[in-house]
Amino acid sequence: MNPITTQDLHQALTWRYATKVFDASKKIDPTKLETLLESLRLSPSSFGLQPWKFFLIENAETRQQLRAQSWNQPQVTDASHLVVLCAKESVSTEDIDEWIKCLAITQGTPIDQLAPLQGMIQQFTGSMSAADMQNWNTRQVYLALGQLMTSAALLGIDTCPLEGISATAYDQILGLETSGYRTRVACALGYRSDQDKYASAPKARFPLDRVVTRL
Amino acid sequence: MNPITTQDLHQALTWRYATKVFDASKKIDPTKLETLLESLRLSPSSFGLQPWKFFLIENAETRQQLRAQSWNQPQVTDASHLVVLCAKESVSTEDIDEWIKCLAITQGTPIDQLAPLQGMIQQFTGSMSAADMQNWNTRQVYLALGQLMTSAALLGIDTCPLEGISATAYDQILGLETSGYRTRVACALGYRSDQDKYASAPKARFPLDRVVTRL
Numbered sequence: 001m002n003p004i005t006t007q008d009l010h011q012a013l014t015w016r017y018a019t020k021v022f023d024a025s026k027k028i029d030p031t032k033l034e035t036l037l038e039s040l041r042l043s044p045s046s047f048g049l050q051p052w053k054f055f056l057i058e059n060a061e062t063r064q065q066l067r068a069q070s071w072n073q074p075q076v077t078d079a080s081h082l083v084v085l086c087a088k089e090s091v092s093t094e095d096i097d098e099w100i101k102c103l104a105i106t107q108g109t110p111i112d113q114l115a116p117l118q119g120m121i122q123q124f125t126g127s128m129s130a131a132d133m134q135n136w137n138t139r140q141v142y143l144a145l146g147q148l149m150t151s152a153a154l155l156g157i158d159t160c161p162l163e164g165i166s167a168t169a170y171d172q173i174l175g176l177e178t179s180g181y182r183t184r185v186a187c188a189l190g191y192r193s194d195q196d197k198y199a200s201a202p203k204a205r206f207p208l209d210r211v212v213t214r215l
Numbered sequence: 216m217n218p219i220t221t222q223d224l225h226q227a228l229t230w231r232y233a234t235k236v237f238d239a240s241k242k243i244d245p246t247k248l249e250t251l252l253e254s255l256r257l258s259p260s261s262f263g264l265q266p267w268k269f270f271l272i273e274n275a276e277t278r279q280q281l282r283a284q285s286w287n288q289p290q291v292t293d294a295s296h297l298v299v300l301c302a303k304e305s306v307s308t309e310d311i312d313e314w315i316k317c318l319a320i321t322q323g324t325p326i327d328q329l330a331p332l333q334g335m336i337q338q339f340t341g342s343m344s345a346a347d348m349q350n351w352n353t354r355q356v357y358l359a360l361g362q363l364m365t366s367a368a369l370l371g372i373d374t375c376p377l378e379g380i381s382a383t384a385y386d387q388i389l390g391l392e393t394s395g396y397r398t399r400v401a402c403a404l405g406y407r408s409d410q411d412k413y414a415s416a417p418k419a420r421f422p423l424d425r426v427v428t429r430l
Contacts, residue, residue, distance in 0.1 A: 001226060001227065001230045001371050002223050002226065002227075003227075003369065003370050003371035004219055004223070004369050004370065006246050006247055006249075006250040006370065008217050008219070009250055009254070009366055009369055009370060010250055010253055011216060011217065012216065012217075012218075013253065013254055013257045013362070013366070014257065015216045016257075016259075018259060031221050032221055034221075035221040035224055035225055037423060037427050038225055038228065038423070039224070039228055039365075040426070040427070041420050041421070041423055041426055041427070042228045042229065042231075042418065042420060043361070044231075044233060044361075044364060044376055046378055048419060048420075050420065050421055050426060052426065053426055053427075053428065054426060054427050054428070055427075055428050055429075055430060056427055056428070056429045056430070057429075057430045058429070058430070059430050062430050102419055102420075102421060103419045106417050106418070106419035106420075107416050107417055107419060135350050135353070138350070138354060139353060139354055139357040140357070142354040142355070142357040142358045142361065143357045143358070143360055143361040143364075143376075144361065145358055145361065146258070146259075146357065146358040146359065146360060146361020146362045146363075146364075146365065147228070147361045147362075147364070147365045148361075149259060149358075149361075149362070150254075150361065150362045150365040150366060151224055151228070151365060154218065154219050154224055154369065155218050155219065155221065155224060156216050156218035161259055161358075163261055174430075201322050202321050202322055203257065203321070204263060204317055204318045204321035204322060205256050205257060205263075205265065205317075205321075206256070206265055206317060208252060208253070208256055211255070211256055211265060211267065211268055211269060212252050212255070212256070212268075212269045212270075212271055213268065213269070213270050213271070214270075214271045214272075214273070215270060215271070215272045215273070215274050215277050215389075
């Protein structure tokens, strides 16, 4: 591990802002793009279940369709790439089995030794209502969004998280209706335009002692 | 901005794991700790509303009390620091006004010019049910958790996200009952012990083409 300095980290987090106008001519290079997809894949999740699917959308026509379902926000079409973050609706026994199998293979652990973990996850998820489970999975997706946005900033790539989208229409366009996954949020990735007046606006946040209590 | 390399980013994200055993003798130095608190403060949130409060807990007695409400997980007491992430239960007109005022002051904008934004936020939040609003705020807190954990990894600091906690008991211990905030998740921060067998386990994740679809 080669840690970065606190100054570099702070600078990247301050540099980041919700980009409103992207430079449509600037594309993210393939190595950086793959690293950002890895940041999603490597994101933490409860029990490691990874209750998500991510769409990386370059296709111009699809992005036009999505833009029409996003209050016509230009970021959807103009950013280098668009990621749509989807959450699993529920966590089934099969999902847990798939994860336990992945864990066993990756770590070279006999699957029997993972039975207690498997049982614990089943008990935990089995006690949740359908609505609680949806919310739980959606929270994991937001954690992944946080990892993606922070990772992008550190690579000097701009982002704009997009909640103002019709998730139902996105589901239709992406063919998710019977998939068990649902669109939760999107994120445009690319490079800010020098026409974006928000790029130079001072970052507005409550003071630290308003949001942090020390005990 | 001084971007880091894709290799350094990928290495940090791979190095990170949910630390089970912390080295209780190792403390995070003050500069790094303040930068991590800044990573929470600077986190993105819907409309910039920052519907959250974070507790940074060093006090040993409080942490013992919290550990008893966390399935006795040793990370709660043994890590250098514990952060408890709380979400606002609802977003009130006063909350929106406070944010608009902060924005106006920081950016030197006459408050009247922000009236359209203020109206839009009010309309958006006004149409949400109480449950939807709680979930919405909680998702923002998970985004902040993502930014915190990724930031920590880049500084070479270990973390363990903690969902297995009694949020209601945490609320009592932290005196949150009438505050309008509720405990949603916690995160231990510090340094892994060389006794933690999970530190050397290969990272288990589904393959990229299982979680990412390219269109």
